[in-house]
Amino acid sequence: MKVPSLRANAIAATLILSAGFALVFFYAPLDADQGFIQKIFYLHVPLAMSSLAGFVAGGICAIAHLRTGDPRWDARSYVAIHLSIIFGVGVLITGSIWAHASWGKWWVWDEPTLVSFLIVFLLYATYYPLRYAIEDRDRQARYASVFAITAGAFVPLNFVAVRMAQSLVHPRVFATANGGLPGSMLLTFLVCLAGMALLWLALVRFELAAKSASASLSRLRRALEGEPQVPAPGSRVAPGVPSSATSVT
Amino acid sequence: MTAHSEARAQRRASSLVALRAILVKDLRVELRTLQSVPAMALFAVTTFVIFRYGLDRQSLSGGLAAGVLLATVLFAAIIAVNRLFVAEREEGGFDAIRLAPVDGTALLGAKAAALVIYLVVLETIAVPVFALFFLNSWGGVPPLAGVLLLADLGLAATGVLVSSMAANSRARDLLVPLVLLPLLVPVMIAAAGASRELLAAGGPSYDGVAKWLAVLAFYDMTFAAVGFAVYDYLLED
Numbered sequence: 001m002k003v004p005s006l007r008a009n010a011i012a013a014t015l016i017l018s019a020g021f022a023l024v025f026f027y028a029p030l031d032a033d034q035g036f037i038q039k040i041f042y043l044h045v046p047l048a049m050s051s052l053a054g055f056v057a058g059g060i061c062a063i064a065h066l067r068t069g070d071p072r073w074d075a076r077s078y079v080a081i082h083l084s085i086i087f088g089v090g091v092l093i094t095g096s097i098w099a100h101a102s103w104g105k106w107w108v109w110d111e112p113t114l115v116s117f118l119i120v121f122l123l124y125a126t127y128y129p130l131r132y133a134i135e136d137r138d139r140q141a142r143y144a145s146v147f148a149i150t151a152g153a154f155v156p157l158n159f160v161a162v163r164m165a166q167s168l169v170h171p172r173v174f175a176t177a178n179g180g181l182p183g184s185m186l187l188t189f190l191v192c193l194a195g196m197a198l199l200w201l202a203l204v205r206f207e208l209a210a211k212s213a214s215a216s217l218s219r220l221r222r223a224l225e226g227e228p229q230v231p232a233p234g235s236r237v238a239p240g241v242p243s244s245a246t247s248v249t
Numbered sequence: 250m251t252a253h254s255e256a257r258a259q260r261r262a263s264s265l266v267a268l269r270a271i272l273v274k275d276l277r278v279e280l281r282t283l284q285s286v287p288a289m290a291l292f293a294v295t296t297f298v299i300f301r302y303g304l305d306r307q308s309l310s311g312g313l314a315a316g317v318l319l320a321t322v323l324f325a326a327i328i329a330v331n332r333l334f335v336a337e338r339e340e341g342g343f344d345a346i347r348l349a350p351v352d353g354t355a356l357l358g359a360k361a362a363a364l365v366i367y368l369v370v371l372e373t374i375a376v377p378v379f380a381l382f383f384l385n386s387w388g389g390v391p392p393l394a395g396v397l398l399l400a401d402l403g404l405a406a407t408g409v410l411v412s413s414m415a416a417n418s419r420a421r422d423l424l425v426p427l428v429l430l431p432l433l434v435p436v437m438i439a440a441a442g443a444s445r446e447l448l449a450a451g452g453p454s455y456d457g458v459a460k461w462l463a464v465l466a467f468y469d470m471t472f473a474a475v476g477f478a479v480y481d482y483l484l485e486d
Contacts, residue, residue: 066482123431130428133418143414146479147428150410153475154432161435161464165442 006209010202017195020188028188037101042189044094046196047087048117052155054084054200055124059152062145074141077148079207081127083200088121116162123151260352267351271359276366278336285332286370289325293375296321297382309383315444318379319437322372322397323404323430329367330408331425333360334416343417346484353484357476360412361405368401389447396447396458399465400440406472407432413483439464 004012024042031038058080065073095114100106109115130147134140181189279285300317301307309317337343337356346356376397380390408429415424443461447453 066479119431119434123428126424126428126431129420130414130418130424133415133420133424135419139417142482142485143417146410146414146482149479150407150432150472150475153471154435157468157471158435161438161468164460164464165438 006202006205009198009205013195013198013202016191017199020192020195023188023191028185029182034102037098040094040098040101042192044091044098045189046193047094048091048113049193050196050200051084051087051091052117052120053197054080054087054204055120055155056152058084059148062148062152065141065145066149071141074145075208075211076204077145078131079204079211081124081148083203083207085121085124085127087200088117088124091117092121110166112163112166113159116159119158119162120151120155123154127151263350264352264355267349267355268359268362271356272362275336275359275363279363279367285329286367289328289367289371290374292328293321293325293371294378296324297375297379301382306383308385310385310448310450312441312445314383314448315441317383318376318448319400319440319444321379322368322375322400323433323437325371325375326364326368326404326408327426327429329364329371330404330412330429331415331422333364333409333412338416343484353481354477356484357409357413357480361409361473361476364405364408365401368404369398372397372401384448385450386452389444389449389453392453392455392458393444393447396440396443396462396465399462399469400436402469403436403465403472404433406469406476410472410476410480410483413480417483435468436465439468 020042024039028039028042030036058077061073061077061080064070065077092114095111095117096106099108099111099114127144127147131140131144134143297317300321304313304317306313334342337346346353372394376390376393380387384390411425411429411432415421415428418424439461443458443465446456446458
């Protein structure tokens with residue numbers, strides 16, 4: 001199977017996401033209850049879904065890393081978690097804005113999905129201090145993978161526990177009981193979701209490409225200065241990526 | 250029995266021997282040096298006093314009682330988790346395990362068992378003190394043991410993983426609370442949910458306790474399985 005280039009991926013993300021936002025403002029109807037502010041749903045939920053899927057993808061790459069010992073999988077796991085954390089900041093900010101508009105408070109503890117997301121976010125935020133506290137490169141990569149797998153198993157468990165702790169659950173936009181989302185809203189949402197997922201993927205591939213480029217640059221520099229080809233020990237640069245890591249781009 | 254399964258059975262038996270040996274070693278070290286458990290107990294009792302003034306309450310019940318007790322146990326557990334691999338790190342125990350012809354999971358199992366034992370000892374001291382300080386009736390205390398035991402198993406499963414990662418890093422004392430606390434949020438949710446009912450003001454009630462025990466058991470099994478699956482990678486060098 002031929003993987004589309006990073007450029008094609010980025011263009012597709014831009015086009016679909018712009019189309020999605022055009023649909024949000026000019027096509028999707030106003031929500032009867034919440035009015036205009038409900039439109040943040042088309043940003044908040046795709047961000048959250050891409051971010052959670054990214055955490056899971058990071059865990060899967062970590063499994064592949066432990067099984068094969070290939071550092072490229074570690075780099076993919078790292079970048080997937082890195083971008084999901086950045087998306088996670090967006091989720092918490094948009095969620096907070098939505099909460100303020102709907103319930104008059106910037107933070108509500110009885111919205112289980114948002115609370116679960118905060119806990120997951122707090123856990124993944126410890127990925128960096130853990131990773132960079134380990135000096136040996138191979139061990140750093142292995143421990144980071146063990147963390148990514150543990151945290152991946154934690155995500156669904158945590159969602160279940162938080163949801164069970166809720167005495168009452170807020171009405172949701174995805175109200176499955178009374179017929180779900182109207183078609184026009186669902187279409188808009190799906191376009192936004194596809195756009196956001198493509199954006200996440202494009203950013204991941206961009207970061208991997210950038211890492212591999214800077215790794216080959218420093219390798220070339222060292223070769224030019226006639227130094228032996230050894231990586232600097234304890235370097236704080238995120239995982240060393242062999243130049244073939246992003247052969248897909 | 251085929252040769253293959255015989256070899257596997259032998260390997261398992263040697264792992265169990267190693268597990269027992271490490272566990273007995275740990276308990277003996279703890280009995281001789283008294284490094285972890287007395288510190289945890291002292292910490293727990295002092296924390297109860299802190300809560301007494303922080304909350305300005307002389308007796309507790311329901312959610313408040315569950316929260317004070319479990320938060321104290323959780324934070325006291327961090328002391329033990331921090332110290333769990335100190336000897337292995339300082340005296341080369343990790344290398345010895347790598348050289349020995351046994352599964353790394355023997356170390357995992359032994360350390361988890363040691364942690365559970367420390368926590369049970371801590372709780373047999375801290376829970377009566379807590380009841381003496383704050384509870385009006387002792388009716389909810391015996392069933393609380395089941396909740397605490399399941400919580401201890403979960404704490405041990407995640408604690409051993411985090412502790413062995415932190416032991417081989419530069420920022421070990423910092424990493425354990427940082428990484429462990431978010432991982433323990435579901436344990437806190439479920440254990441507090443069950444204890445709240447057991448410590449209710451009007452005597453223990455069993456509403457929804459079974460549900461929370463199921464969540465705790467599920468948590469324990471999930472992270473025990475994750476630990477067994479990944480632990481060998483933490484020992485490789």
